[in-house]
Amino acid sequence: MSESVQQVVKEIAADNGHDRTRxxxxxxxxxxxxxxxxxxxxxxxxxxxxxxxxxxxxxxxFYAFLSEKPLGAxxxxxxxxxxxxxxxxxxxxxxxxxxxxxxxxxxxxxxxVSLAYTACIGLCDQGPAALINDVPVxxxxxxxxxxxxxxxxxxxxxxxxxxxxxxxxxxSELVHSMVINNVRKKGDxxxxxxxxxxxxxxxxxxxxQEVIRDVKTARLRGRGGAGFPAGMKWExxxxxxxxxxxxxxxxxxxxxxxxxxxxxxxEVPELLFEGxxxxxxxxxxxxxxxxxxxxxxxxxAHLEHTLAEMRTKNLLGEKIQGKxxxxxxxxxxxxxxxxxxxxxxxxxxxCEGERGSPRDRPPxxxxxxxxxxxxxxxxxxxxxxxxxxxxxxxxxFSEIGSAExxxxxxxSVSGDCALPGVYELPFGLTVREFLKIVGGEDAxxxxxxxxxxxxxxxxxxxRKICFEDLGTGGSMIVFGKDRxxxxxxxxxxxxxxDESCGWCVPCRVGNVLIKERLDxxxxxxxxxxxxxxxxxxxxxxxxxxxxxxxxTSPNPVQSTLENFRTLYESNIVAEExxxxxxxxxxxxxxDAVEAQGRAPVFHEx
Numbered sequence: 001m002s003e004s005v006q007q008v009v010k011e012i013a014a015d016n017g018h019d020r021t022r023x024x025x026x027x028x029x030x031x032x033x034x035x036x037x038x039x040x041x042x043x044x045x046x047x048x049x050x051x052x053x054x055x056x057x058x059x060x061x062f063y064a065f066l067s068e069k070p071l072g073a074x075x076x077x078x079x080x081x082x083x084x085x086x087x088x089x090x091x092x093x094x095x096x097x098x099x100x101x102x103x104x105x106x107x108x109x110x111x112x113v114s115l116a117y118t119a120c121i122g123l124c125d126q127g128p129a130a131l132i133n134d135v136p137v138x139x140x141x142x143x144x145x146x147x148x149x150x151x152x153x154x155x156x157x158x159x160x161x162x163x164x165x166x167x168x169x170x171x172s173e174l175v176h177s178m179v180i181n182n183v184r185k186k187g188d189x190x191x192x193x194x195x196x197x198x199x200x201x202x203x204x205x206x207x208x209q210e211v212i213r214d215v216k217t218a219r220l221r222g223r224g225g226a227g228f229p230a231g232m233k234w235e236x237x238x239x240x241x242x243x244x245x246x247x248x249x250x251x252x253x254x255x256x257x258x259x260x261x262x263x264x265x266x267e268v269p270e271l272l273f274e275g276x277x278x279x280x281x282x283x284x285x286x287x288x289x290x291x292x293x294x295x296x297x298x299x300x301a302h303l304e305h306t307l308a309e310m311r312t313k314n315l316l317g318e319k320i321q322g323k324x325x326x327x328x329x330x331x332x333x334x335x336x337x338x339x340x341x342x343x344x345x346x347x348x349x350x351c352e353g354e355r356g357s358p359r360d361r362p363p364x365x366x367x368x369x370x371x372x373x374x375x376x377x378x379x380x381x382x383x384x385x386x387x388x389x390x391x392x393x394x395x396x397f398s399e400i401g402s403a404e405x406x407x408x409x410x411x412s413v414s415g416d417c418a419l420p421g422v423y424e425l426p427f428g429l430t431v432r433e434f435l436k437i438v439g440g441e442d443a444x445x446x447x448x449x450x451x452x453x454x455x456x457x458x459x460x461x462x463r464k465i466c467f468e469d470l471g472t473g474g475s476m477i478v479f480g481k482d483r484x485x486x487x488x489x490x491x492x493x494x495x496x497x498d499e500s501c502g503w504c505v506p507c508r509v510g511n512v513l514i515k516e517r518l519d520x521x522x523x524x525x526x527x528x529x530x531x532x533x534x535x536x537x538x539x540x541x542x543x544x545x546x547x548x549x550x551x552t553s554p555n556p557v558q559s560t561l562e563n564f565r566t567l568y569e570s571n572i573v574a575e576e577x578x579x580x581x582x583x584x585x586x587x588x589x590x591d592a593v594e595a596q597g598r599a600p601v602f603h604e605x
Contacts, residue, residue: 013048020049023353036070062355064337072107072114074152077131081120081256083414084127095145120256121295124414125182132158134297174302182421187408196270199390204323211282218394219406223381225473236366237283240374247279247288250379254339255450257475260410261380269306275383280328288330339499344377358547402428405466416480432461440478450475451492452552457563492556507550510541521571
């Protein structure tokens with residue numbers, strides 16, 4: 001074995017305590033050093049972590065940002081989300097292919113540059129966008145591609161592409177990014193301003209049970225889309241048998257059209273970490289993890305610095321705020337590119353150094369989560385809201401919003417509107433009111449909640465955005481009159497097919513069948529029975545899939561069938577003599593003809 005690879009693997013494994021559960025950190029470290037995790041490295045990792053090579057290979061093969069084969073010194077990952085496509089991502093990719101002389105998925109002969117498509121990278125408000133190694137590059141165009149390629153093939157340093165800096169902490173030395181925050185509307189909760197430590201100072205004067213009571217009284221619901229009451233989740237974890245307990249922050253916002261966490265992590269990470277510490281106090285946990293998506297690796301140094309500062313101020317660490325027995329700290333766990341890890345049990349598996357496959361439930365994470373111990377998993381915005389509840393009081397928080405959805409909501413707004421960006425608005429406004437605020441009054445549709453949400457037609461624009469009507473994790477994509485809704489639905493289905501972990505048949509196969517039948521309508525080859533077939537297939541996939549991905553993946557088709565049914569009906573072809581116009585005998589026999597090496601012979605009756 002190569003001495004250099006052996007030495008590096010030993011050092012990285014040692015830095016991670018030779019801990020099998022830190023597999024993600026070890027393989028990411030090796031990938032960063034060598035541009036891949038080779039078979040040789042896998043053998044060494046398995047030895048150092050006292051596991052089997054197949055376990056290492058299973059992790060490497062699962063995550064999009066890891067590779068067994070060498071990648072270029074610079075890896076260009078062009079965002080392939082619907083919004084970036086709307087803004088010209090395909091033209092940008094074509095320009096990169098032409099300038100580099102390779103296709104997507106290939107590496108230049110000199111090994112300097114690899115080119116690939118990737119799923120949403122959280123820059124929908126400033127796309128087309130790409131990640132070049134860990135450097136986000138925004139507002140791409142074909143005209144800019146030549147300069148980018150010249151830089152990468154010359155110096156090879158993506159950091160030299162940063163010509164201008166974004167506002168706020170994007171311009172800081174630790175972030176140093178061209179990304180802009182695009183905060184269009186600041187509300188009273190997330191962006192209301194809070195003195196660091198103010199919420200913790202109040203929390204430690206209360207009992208853990210009283211803290212949970214306040215969160216429940218505030219009616220704080222999880223901001224990830226499902227809306228499960230946060231206080232109830234904390235209470236379940238506190239009362240569950242098992243010690244130690246853990247707090248995990250889900251910062252893996254991979255839903256296309258979602259980027260609100262990006263702004264929180266950039267501008268107010270202290271609020272997030274304080275919320276996690278309050279949860280730790282309430283639940284009785286001493287350790288917190290924040291699962292940070294690989295696409296936000298450029299923020300890691302900034303977040304580590306924030307954590308270090310909070311430790312010096314006694315907002316993390318031992319005897320927080322002088323409270324005897326209140327010891328709590330936070331570790332950043334990096335992801336490696338997998339949408340499925342937004343599902344809480346898949347995220348937990350990833351934190352344990354496994355493939356990001358969902359777990360069967362029950363038991364639920366509050367009973368058996370990280371390391372099979374009681375675990376609270378909430379998202380970034382939820383923990384921020386919890387801190388503000390303790391800071392300003394449950395009554396103050398519950399007075400904002402609607403009857404069953406208290407507080408404000410951060411919206412990631414993109415697509416065909418005048419003012420894309422991040423908005424903090426109270427729950428309960430209508431879609432029509434929302435469109436007026438963002439400059440999208442001419443919309444023919446709004447995708448509420450991203451691909452896994454609901455595609456809303458103009459007839460439903462008076463529906464309210466809240467958990468009791470139109471729930472959303474925050475993604476709001478606006479579609480103008482030039483967009484073809486069935487094409488949008490097809491692109492969303494492509495996303496789910498690509499991102500499925502493949503564990504269960506309903507999701508692995510069912511989504512492909514939904515997409516194939518949807519394509520019949522797009523091609524003008526569908527028959528009337530295809531509508532009933534699609535409805536039935538969508539219902540089956542939702543009812544029988546193992547996790548949240550498969551339970552929501554049919555939504556792009558199911559919601560457009562409900563709200564845009566005329567688009568489907570207008571693409572139905574009348575049957576002739578009982579024969580389906582979609583059936584092509586020659587195409588059906590093509591594989592058999594090739595295998596036999598001769599054309600079929602048909603006989604007349």
